[in-house]
Amino acid sequence: xxxxxxxxxxxxxxxSCKRCGHQEISTNDFLETRGTVDQRTTLARLDAxxxxxxxxxxxxxxxxxxxxxxxxxxxxxxxxPVLTLPNEITSRIFVHxxxxxxxxxxxxxxxxxxxxxVCRRWRDIALATCKLWSSIDVHxxxxxxxxxxxxxxxxxxxxxxxxxxxxxxEPYRKDVHLLHYLLWTVFQLQRLEADISKQQFxxxxxxxxxxxxxQYISAPLGSTDLQDILQxxxxxxxxxxxxxxxxxxxxxxxxxxxxxxxxxxxxxxxGILHNCPRLSYxxxxxxxxxxxxxxxxxxxxxxxxxxxxxxxxxxSLEILTFPNLNHFAFGELxxxxxxxxxxxxxxxxxxxxxxxxxxxxxxxxxxLGMFTxxxxxxxxxxxxxxxxxxxxxxxxxxxxTIVPGGWxxxxxxxxxxxxRRVSTHTxxxxxLVLILTAYTLRPAEDARWPPDPVTMFEFERLISHGLxxxxxxxxxxxxxxxxxxxxxDECESFELLxxx
Numbered sequence: 001x002x003x004x005x006x007x008x009x010x011x012x013x014x015x016s017c018k019r020c021g022h023q024e025i026s027t028n029d030f031l032e033t034r035g036t037v038d039q040r041t042t043l044a045r046l047d048a049x050x051x052x053x054x055x056x057x058x059x060x061x062x063x064x065x066x067x068x069x070x071x072x073x074x075x076x077x078x079x080x081p082v083l084t085l086p087n088e089i090t091s092r093i094f095v096h097x098x099x100x101x102x103x104x105x106x107x108x109x110x111x112x113x114x115x116x117x118v119c120r121r122w123r124d125i126a127l128a129t130c131k132l133w134s135s136i137d138v139h140x141x142x143x144x145x146x147x148x149x150x151x152x153x154x155x156x157x158x159x160x161x162x163x164x165x166x167x168x169x170e171p172y173r174k175d176v177h178l179l180h181y182l183l184w185t186v187f188q189l190q191r192l193e194a195d196i197s198k199q200q201f202x203x204x205x206x207x208x209x210x211x212x213x214x215q216y217i218s219a220p221l222g223s224t225d226l227q228d229i230l231q232x233x234x235x236x237x238x239x240x241x242x243x244x245x246x247x248x249x250x251x252x253x254x255x256x257x258x259x260x261x262x263x264x265x266x267x268x269x270x271g272i273l274h275n276c277p278r279l280s281y282x283x284x285x286x287x288x289x290x291x292x293x294x295x296x297x298x299x300x301x302x303x304x305x306x307x308x309x310x311x312x313x314x315x316s317l318e319i320l321t322f323p324n325l326n327h328f329a330f331g332e333l334x335x336x337x338x339x340x341x342x343x344x345x346x347x348x349x350x351x352x353x354x355x356x357x358x359x360x361x362x363x364x365x366x367x368l369g370m371f372t373x374x375x376x377x378x379x380x381x382x383x384x385x386x387x388x389x390x391x392x393x394x395x396x397x398x399x400x401t402i403v404p405g406g407w408x409x410x411x412x413x414x415x416x417x418x419x420r421r422v423s424t425h426t427x428x429x430x431x432l433v434l435i436l437t438a439y440t441l442r443p444a445e446d447a448r449w450p451p452d453p454v455t456m457f458e459f460e461r462l463i464s465h466g467l468x469x470x471x472x473x474x475x476x477x478x479x480x481x482x483x484x485x486x487x488x489d490e491c492e493s494f495e496l497l498x499x500x
Contacts, residue, residue: 083121090122091129102191103137103163103491135161135191137491159190159213163494166195191216193494198222208232218496223248240496244268251275259283261496270319273299280304283329294319303327308355317341329353329378339370348373356381361390368393375427381405388412392419392426399431408436410455417462431468460484
């Protein structure tokens with residue numbers, strides 16, 4: 001209490017306020033002062049009370065302002081290390097938070113919207129970072145009008161990435177409003193993934209429209225659109241299409257990666273290999289037809305060959321040589337022709353993807369014995385109990401992906417990891433991925449999900465010992481699960497449906 005507050009005016013015998021000393025004049029007491037002298041005395045005392053109370057209020061406000069300044073000064077002396085970083089460094093950190101696959105689906109729980117909600121400075125930095133807003137992954141719902149959000153915060157000429165999805169096993173909607181959002185940004189596209197019809201693509205991208213930045217495209221293209229894109233996209237490196245007309249001559253000097261879903265003749269595949277000199281990755285389905293001119297050819301640039309969905313490939317491989325091949329994927333294949341192909345190419349296969357339609361143990365042993373240098377293996381097979389012991393034929397194997405066609409024996413999978421660890425002649429399994437399909441997860445006692453507690457405990461123990469384990473389950477309802485992470489990134493891959 002200040003000196004002003006201690007001043008006491010005893011008048012009208014009214015008790016003072018214990019906090020400020022203010023004396024309240026009651027109406028009855030005031031009416032009792034009938035004389036002029038008494039009224040003037042009362043008025044003077046009221047004026048004095050007002051002055052005293054104003055002085056007290058001013059001192060209280062002054063004291064509060066001093067306390068506020070002290071607290072504010074203390075806050076300004078607090079240093080948040082993350083806020084001392086230059087804006088350029090913070091911007092780079094934000095960009096590194098984006099998913100590796102580059103597809104960004106708008107969500108307040110993910111970058112970039114997540115970091116834009118932290119504080120004003122981070123929001124300003126995020127909005128000024130063009131790369132955070134240059135990619136978008138949208139899913140078009142058929143039950144309602146498709147409202148596609150355009151990426152914001154980009155600058156003129158900055159590369160953009162668009163991914164457009166439609167529901168699986170549904171007819172393609174004809175009135176999807178893509179033009180209003182995409183047509184005026186086509187010239188800035190660096191990557192385009194569009195699960196739309198060929199008519200929609202023609203409306204999205206008119207013919208002879210330059211695509212100076214386009215490097216990757218996955219879309220249903222007719223022959224006319226494909227030829228036009230090859231001419232208007234000088235930097236095109238990756239192409240993914242559904243089919244290719246038999247008479248179409250695909251030629252490109254910049255193309256590095258090519259994926260075609262439908263079957264191609266051996267003649268067509270040879271033409272692609274000859275007309276695309278920089279091609280290093282080829283994924284297609286080859287029929288069993290023989291080329292009209294079966295002249296042997298060597299293609300040193302091919303490093304990855306995926307013929308997973310092909311028929312018998314004996315005739316096709318008889319005339320092909322890939323000396324630098326290191327990734328090979330195939331299904332049903334004659335072992336005699338395969339051995340001749342590998343011997344002729346003298347290549348070192350480090351990544352292998354196999355489809356086993358048979359349960360012949362001897363055939364599996366002979367096949368795996370041809371790929372002793374394999375480090376990464378993906379297997380699509382039926383029962384794994386007969387396959388698991390034969391993986392010891394791959395001494396350098398470190399990464400395994402298993403896609404069982406029937407029920408899966410988790411004990412065999414665990415036994416594989418343990419046996420590789422105790423063996424002195426084989427490398428440890430460092431990465432294991434199990435992909436369980438709807439057929440694998442049928443309602444049976446020996447194939448239910450999740451596994452029993454003992455199996456789950458064993459999986460957790462393997463993880464604690466350094467194994468990178470991932471189990472993905474795709475149910476008949478369309479839902480997916482990922483263990484142990486629990487979150488499955490729906491944008492991780494893009495499927496171009498054949499019905500497009």
